[in-house]
Amino acid sequence: MKKNRLSALILCTLATGSLLSLQAHAAQQLNVWEDIKKSAGIKDAIAAFEKQYDVKVNVQEMPYAQQLEKLRLDGPAGIGPDVLVIPNDQLGGAVVQGLLAPLNLEGMATEQYTPASINAFKMDNALYGVPKAVETLVLIYNKERVDKPFATLQEWYDFSKQQRAKNQYGLLAKFDQIYYSWGAIEPMGGYLFGKNDKGGYNTADIGLNKPGAVDAVTYLKKFYADDIFPAGILGDNGLNAIDSLFTEKKAAAVINGPWAFQPYEAAGVNYGVAPLPTLPDGKPMSSFLGVKGYVVSTWSQDKALAQKFIAFINQPQYVKTRYIATREIPPLTAMIDDPVIKNDEKASAVAVQAARASAMPGIPEMGEVWGPANAALELSLTGKQAPKAALDGAEKQVQMQIEAMQASNQ
The missing domain is CATH 3.40.190.10 (Periplasmic binding protein-like II)
Structure with missing residues (x-):
């Protein structure tokens, strides 16, 4: 009987040891x-x-x-x-x-x-x-239309104006959306959210209507006011219109992301890629990362x-x-x-x-920025509202939406 108990104890110990060994192995x-x-x-x-x-x-x-x-x-x-x-x-x-x-x-x-x-x-x-890995906007140009990409946004504007005289387009960009216009707004002094004392975002401090942001939108407005951009690139279908004009070789350059490389290549466009051009103050255009x-x-x-x-x-x-x-x-x-x-x-x-x-702010409040900002840009760039007034309205709308969102989460 003692032998049986001893054997059982040994088997139990071995089984437990094996189980622990398996658990230790599984943990690795x-x-x-x-x-x-x-x-x-x-x-x-x-x-x-x-x-x-x-x-x-x-x-x-x-x-x-x-x-x-x-x-x-x-x-x-x-x-x-x-x-x-x-x-x-x-x-x-x-x-x-x-x-x-x-x-x-x-x-x-x-x-x-x-x-x-x-x-x-x-x-x-x-x-x-x-x-x-990172991705961001770049300048994509047709090498058959442009030998070397221009260094400044102003040079692209001047070239685009010459192209319009030939019923062609130079540079096209979706500046009526903040994702694309941010390249000018941020370097010129606008911001999305200020910082708090922990190094994070202060969502009560919104910088969409700061003087630099107004200056940037005012500068971008001339691409629309001077007929550099076609009306068809405004609104929700604007990106499709830009892609079509570029793949049909009616536009010399576009501001787009790496996701466009393969479709442009498939369309037979001999294209080159460059960083975004510099702004009138000499600063390079930024972009969302x-x-x-x-x-x-x-x-x-x-x-x-x-x-x-x-x-x-x-x-x-x-x-x-x-x-x-x-x-x-x-x-x-x-x-x-x-x-x-x-x-x-x-x-x-x-x-x-x-x-x-x-980097695009990774906070939930960022979701409340897109709609009001895009609406303000479209109003500004089409001349329906002065840039300052439109951006003031956007900032108030964003503040209201953030306050409502935060209240609902409490």
Whole structure:
């Protein structure tokens, strides 16, 4: 009987030990959600990480803009990722809802990134992600119409005026939307939100109607008032009209993003790409920066290992490999001058412009800006209202909508 009990005890101990061993082994796994058709870019980095840390990394692809929504369900259920990819404009809502874990700044080498890209993943001085790739507006021109892109916006205006005499168009841009006109508004002194004492945004301080913003809109207005732009590019269908005029080779240049490269190429346009031109005061046009970044789920069982993974795969040698595989522009300052990007006209233009751009605020209140700002721009640029009056009205409308939104969330 004693032998049976002893045997049972030994078996129980062995079983418990095996279970603990399995649990320990299971803990040394990381689940990573990567963007669609982008996991090939981190394959080499993952293999090196697994070898160095004796860990298994499981990768699943899904559209990056939908990952947070899936995390809301999968995270609490225990089947979510440790690391995922999100766009920076979703950061604010995710932090407020407690979906993401803050990162420990030690060992993150944040100085290797362009300031705008790393700041895109900060909230109230806390870092929640590391930038993976950036995209922003650039100038795309038809090489059959323009030998070399003009350096200044004024030169583009003068050239465009000459083209109108030939019933052609020079430069076209969707300046009646703040996403496109921001390139002039910000450098000339406008801003979306002021800063609070924590380094975050002060949503009570809106800068849409500051003197610099009024000056910028007044300057852009002449593209419409002087018949440089056709009326058809106004409103919701304006982008389609711009694309059509460029692909039909009736416009010499457009301000658009990297997402237009493939359609323009498919349309047979021999195009070049350059950073945005400079403004009358000599400052280069800015733009909104879209940033994809790696973040850590608040439900991760090993946040320290997840952070090590993010830091590891964003070492320069792996970032370069990722760029070659995916062609997504990395926001590492060292990569801007790397021959693999510098010698690629498209990539170089995006990289240079991205360094001049500012990240779109990733706070929920930003959603209340688009409608009033776009309405004010259309009123101003078409001459239906003076720029100052239209922007004053937009600022009041944004304030009212933000106050209503914040009140409903209390």
